[in-house]
Amino acid sequence: MNHANELLYRYIMDHSSTITERWLALREKVDGSIYSVDNHDEVEALLRKQNTLTIKTVTSILLDDQTIFMENMENWALIVAKSRVDFETPIYEVLDALNKVRVTYWTFMKDYMLQEEPAVTKEMIIQWSDLIHAAFDQLNREFTEQYYRLTEKKLIAQQEIINEIGAPVIPIVDAIAVLPLIGEIDTFRAKEILNLTPSKCIERNVSHLFIDLSGVSFLDTMVAHQIYQLISTLNLLGIEATISGIRPEVAQTSIQLDVDFSHVRTHSTLKQALIKQGIKLYEKNEKMNKKNQTP
Structure with a gap:
């Protein structure tokens, strides 16, 4: 990892809890949603933990070893997808929440780049923009794939129950x-x-x-x-x-x-x-x- 990427990596990880709190502050009251601001403390604790994992996963793309990011992404997608399927969260709500994470995350990156001027060059900004947005895009794809697989598995299990009830021997x-x-x-x-x-x-x-x-x-x-x-x-x-x-x-x-x-x-x-x-x-x-x- 080059020195510039290392400094950015440390900055984001050091401020991960603050990023999470700002993301949580964007929530509104939505009946029946896991992202509703009036949810129980345990649900908020779950969101905080998973958002921290999201930040860690995205930021790991700055590391030299890209296999770390891929492994982190697969682990993240499985954990978050299973959680959202269990909560019966519509996929559009998850993608909207993930987009808000992206906006909050990028705000901190802009703050860092402004603080570090003129050491941060235009080339660095373009490189980081490409990396981070690519990471979020890959998270979107991996999540939707895992969500689909888990949902399909759940529907098959439910259909088996319905079939058993519909034709009970x-x-x-x-x-x-x-x-x-x-x-x-x-x-x-x-x-x-x-x-x-x-x-x-x-x-x-x-x-x-x-x-x-x-x-x-x-x-x-x-x-x-x-x-x-x-x-x-x-x-x-x-x-x-x-x-x-x-x-x-x-x-x-x-x-x-x-x-x-x-x-x-x-x-x-x-x-x-x-x-x-x-x-x-x-x-x-x-x-x-x-x-x-x-x-």
Whole structure:
């Protein structure tokens, strides 16, 4: 590191806490934002710590070894991106905050250059301007990339939960399970049910699956065919399928759509289907009566 860069590096690092405080002073009240001025002390402490890391990362570009800056940048981006994803901070808020850091940082650089005149030459100013602005630009790119990756990972995890809830294969006894379908089943959800249910049944060693449609009020052509394909797929895997809870209007729609469920066992209610299978259902009243009859 040449002498001029070393002096600037020391100046910025010595004033990093002041830069951070001035940046924090730019905050305004924004409901629900991590950058809101009225946030809790622990949030402000987090911002202060991360801003100090930002300053250290940017300033490290003045060092001779550029690998230090690259390593610092990758570490910074991962820490800040994870934090903002956890706080569900919109990316535009982060980029706006980072731009304010840039402005505050550059103000201190201008102060330094004015103080050190005439030792600071025009060539030095151009070089530093190129370096520092390039560092901030790289931080922007690295952050947005990490933010995208973490957000995508989070969305995939959330979608897996939604899929699990949307098509829950619930074991009840031995190798018997229930698939209760509730609410509207659109084409996308029907395909997810078709794709996920067989593998869930295999994982849980299910040999008989009860598909309960009592919570479904409407079936269109595509959805009806998807359910039909699901039953066919289960049969090919050696898994028996029984349908329960088909509403009259749903049954009528199936007939109109020419979807043949005649080869599938059907029952009006899930309770009736389970009893037919020989599964004893104990009602609360029955348990209470037995308890009361105990001498």
